[in-house]
Amino acid sequence: MKRVTVFVEDEYGAVTVDWVVLTAGIVGLAVTAAILAETGLLSVAADIVAQLSLIGS
DSSP: OOOHHHHHHOHHHHHHHHHHHHHHHHHHHHHHHHHHHHHHHHHHHHHHHHHHHHHHH
């Protein structure tokens, strides 16, 4: 029973868990930003193509 108590009270792995959660949050924000940027860039690209087709006509 003492080994279980020592294992539960051990805090060495807690820092690793904190870093994993923090890194996962940062990656999630980066992916979200990339998706939003892609959507905006595709919209701008479509507007540019439309304007260029009007000039070329």
